[in-house]
Amino acid sequence: MRTKVTKAIFPVAGLGTRFLPATKSVPKEIMTLVDRPLIQYAIDEARAAGIKEFIFVTSRGKSALEDYFDHNPVIENELKRKNKTKLLEVLKETDMDSGAIAYIRQHKALGLGHAVWCARRLIANEPFAVILPDDVIAADKPCLQQMVEAYQETGGNMVAAMEVSPEKASSYGVLDVKDDMGSLVSVQGMVEKPEPGTAPSNLAVIGRYILTPQILRNINGLDKGAGGELQLTDAIAQEIPKNNVYGYRFRGQRFDCGSKAGFLQATVSFGLARDDLKDDLQAYLHEIMSVEKAAQ
Numbered sequence: 557m558r559t560k561v562t563k564a565i566f567p568v569a570g571l572g573t574r575f576l577p578a579t580k581s582v583p584k585e586i587m588t589l590v591d592r593p594l595i596q597y598a599i600d601e602a603r604a605a606g607i608k609e610f611i612f613v614t615s616r617g618k619s620a621l622e623d624y625f626d627h628n629p630v631i632e633n634e635l636k637r638k639n640k641t642k643l644l645e646v647l648k649e650t651d652m653d654s655g656a657i658a659y660i661r662q663h664k665a666l667g668l669g670h671a672v673w674c675a676r677r678l679i680a681n682e683p684f685a686v687i688l689p690d691d692v693i694a695a696d697k698p699c700l701q702q703m704v705e706a707y708q709e710t711g712g713n714m715v716a717a718m719e720v721s722p723e724k725a726s727s728y729g730v731l732d733v734k735d736d737m738g739s740l741v742s743v744q745g746m747v748e749k750p751e752p753g754t755a756p757s758n759l760a761v762i763g764r765y766i767l768t769p770q771i772l773r774n775i776n777g778l779d780k781g782a783g784g785e786l787q788l789t790d791a792i793a794q795e796i797p798k799n800n801v802y803g804y805r806f807r808g809q810r811f812d813c814g815s816k817a818g819f820l821q822a823t824v825s826f827g828l829a830r831d832d833l834k835d836d837l838q839a840y841l842h843e844i845m846s847v848e849k850a851a852q
């Protein structure tokens with residue numbers, strides 16, 4: 557039996573400048589898809605995969621995240637007084653066991669690798685997961701759960717992977733595939749944000765990882781990589797000679813909620829998936845599409 561993956565790191569220190577002015581006072585992870593903040597989707601996915609300890613790597617201005625996962629006696633008492641049991645149930649999703657969640661500050665924005673490294677003392681010597689909340693993945697079986705199951709077979713280091721169009725590859729970490737076994741691929745190279753036209757494939761890394769603690773030691777000695785930052789991709793790539801790096805093509809639809817277009821698409825898609833919103837939203841979409849067609 558492999559050591560269970562029970563710890564996950566959530567790098568949430570980014571400034572979210574693409575969403576200014578909203579992110580001037582609201583952390584981007586608190587921005588809502590329908591009625592849940594992005595971070596709630598990430599936490600739910602982690603829980604489904606068996607994660608018990610949640611490590612947030614934060615920065616200045618992210619206290620709304622801490623409040624979100626705390627009890628709010630004012631709201632709770634008011635809902636109890638009014639007998640709003642359904643809403644009280646909804647609030648329960650945000651409950652965290654005492655001590656299950658830890659916040660660590662990344663004092664300098666030195667990159668994703670550095671953010672993950674900031675959590676090293678809480679990870680100690682266990683395998684761990686990393687979830688980037690910007691990447692929202694709609695799936696019947698949550699993506700990290702799929703990966704944890706695959707990891708039972710492989711061990712080692714595993715990154716979520718997805719085919720992207722060649723012109724988009726330079727926005728991602730990209731895998732150089734050794735053996736393609738379908739949902740699983742073994743990796744013989746990994747490049748963070750390759751120059752346009754130089755990507756080894758169009759299989760991109762998506763923000764879910766299961767990693768060995770060795771990755772944290774690798775980050776320790778890492779040189780600056782793409783964008784002048786310490787890149788998690790580079791620390792994982794150092795493990796490739798040990799033949800223990802895998803890409804996992806997950807089943808599900810990924811939304812890039814770090815971009816405005818991706819966020820809007822996710823909003824529509826998650827709205828359409830909701831019984832209480834589907835009919836109204838569908839009718840509205842039909843209406844605007846037919847107006848558009850008529851105008852053409």
Ligand code: G1P
Binds near residue numbers: 688729748760761
């Ligand atoms: C990060 C990773 C990159 C990965 C991407 C997925 O990049 O560094 O390897 O492909 O997330 O969303 P970022 O989007 O933070 O620039």
